[in-house]
Amino acid sequence: MTFPGGTSVSRLTVYTGACADGLEGGTPHLHTASTEAYVVVGGHGALQTLDVNGLRETELGPGSTVWFTPGTIHRAVNRGDLEVVVVMSNAGLPEAGDAVMTFPPEVVADPARYREAAALPAVGVEEAVARRRELAVAGFLRLAEGGPEALRRFYDSAVALVRPKAAGWRETWEATVAAQTRRTAEVLDALERGDGTHLLESALMESPLQERWGMCGHLRAHDVADPVVHTPR
Numbered sequence: 006m007t008f009p010g011g012t013s014v015s016r017l018t019v020y021t022g023a024c025a026d027g028l029e030g031g032t033p034h035l036h037t038a039s040t041e042a043y044v045v046v047g048g049h050g051a052l053q054t055l056d057v058n059g060l061r062e063t064e065l066g067p068g069s070t071v072w073f074t075p076g077t078i079h080r081a082v083n084r085g086d087l088e089v090v091v092v093m094s095n096a097g098l099p100e101a102g103d104a105v106m107t108f109p110p111e112v113v114a115d116p117a118r119y120r121e122a123a124a125l126p127a128v129g130v131e132e133a134v135a136r137r138r139e140l141a142v143a144g145f146l147r148l149a150e151g152g153p154e155a156l157r158r159f160y161d162s163a164v165a166l167v168r169p170k171a172a173g174w175r176e177t178w179e180a181t182v183a184a185q186t187r188r189t190a191e192v193l194d195a196l197e198r199g200d201g202t203h204l205l206e207s208a209l210m211e212s213p214l215q216e217r218w219g220m221c222g223h224l225r226a227h228d229v230a231d232p233v234v235h236t237p238r
Contacts, residue, residue: 008212008229011096011182015226017219019050019087022135024142030087031221032138033080033145034106037167038174039095041079042072048086054079057156060149065089076160078107080145081221095174096181096229102170104220105163106137107144110155113162125218134218181230209235 008014021029030050043052045065052063052071055078063071065087072092073079081087095103105113112118122140125133148155192203212227219226 007096007181007185008227008232011094011185013093013096013227013229014212015091015219015224016046017081017089017091017222017224019048019081019083019089019222020134020138021083024139026142026146029083031081031083031219032106032134032141033078034104034141034220035078035163036075036093036103037105037163038075038103039093039098040072040074041094042070042092043081044090044092045069045087046090047088048083050084050087051082052079053082055145055149055156057153078145078148078156080142083222087222094182095178098174098177102167103174105166106141106220107148107159108137108140109144109147110158110162112140113144113159113166116166119166130218207236211235 019029020031023029033053033055043065045067047067050065052065052073054061054063054073056076062082063069065071065081081089106123107113108119108122112122122137125137148159195201195203210232212229212232215224215226215228217224217226
């Protein structure tokens with residue numbers, strides 16, 4: 006039942022509105038366990054990334070396809086109606102807290118302050134999104150200027166923040182990605198034997214749409230954990 010490849014997928018309309026550095030776009034952050042891909046379906050912009058090799062900017066336009074591994078701090082820059090299909094590994098993990106925003110070091114090093122800065126209230130959510138974006142951009146600019154040592158300290162704080170969640174993430178991974186991998190191995194074994202019984206279990210799934218405020222923009226995410234099964238077994 007897992008989405009193909011054990012991934013998750015969403016459609017992203019990147020935020021507008023200029024930040025303190027004059028750029029429009031999303032909230033800089035990294036993922037600690039998951040690889041993320043952008044497939045640009047409309048508009049123009051850029052992807053700013055920061056890792057141990059320094060700051061890089063990659064232009065984005067219709068058809069651009071880029072992906073980045075855990076630890077790559079990324080910031081989507083909107084230069085005109087940027088629309089992206091986002092594909093992420095480890096189905097469900099990215100929406101279970103596998104992201105750390107680049108708040109200043111004194112915030113990232115304090116779990117309580119980080120949670121407060123990252124939280125979105127039920128009322129005034131648009132203003133809260135803008136505030137946390139500004140705070141993350143400020144931290145991102147400090148990291149870009151601080152060099153590899155500042156980045157390593159940020160990585161240490163990020164790991165400390167997500168460490169309590171790792172056991173739960175493993176359960177999600179076992180139930181999705183690992184289970185799908187094992188199922189594929191079973192299918193290959195069956196095909197080698199000339200056994201096509203699994204074809205009788207075919208089904209069509211549809212993913213319910215969930216709209217929400219994301220870190221990089223307005224998200225139209227698809228629930229990969231609980232799909233609607235149109236052709237039940």
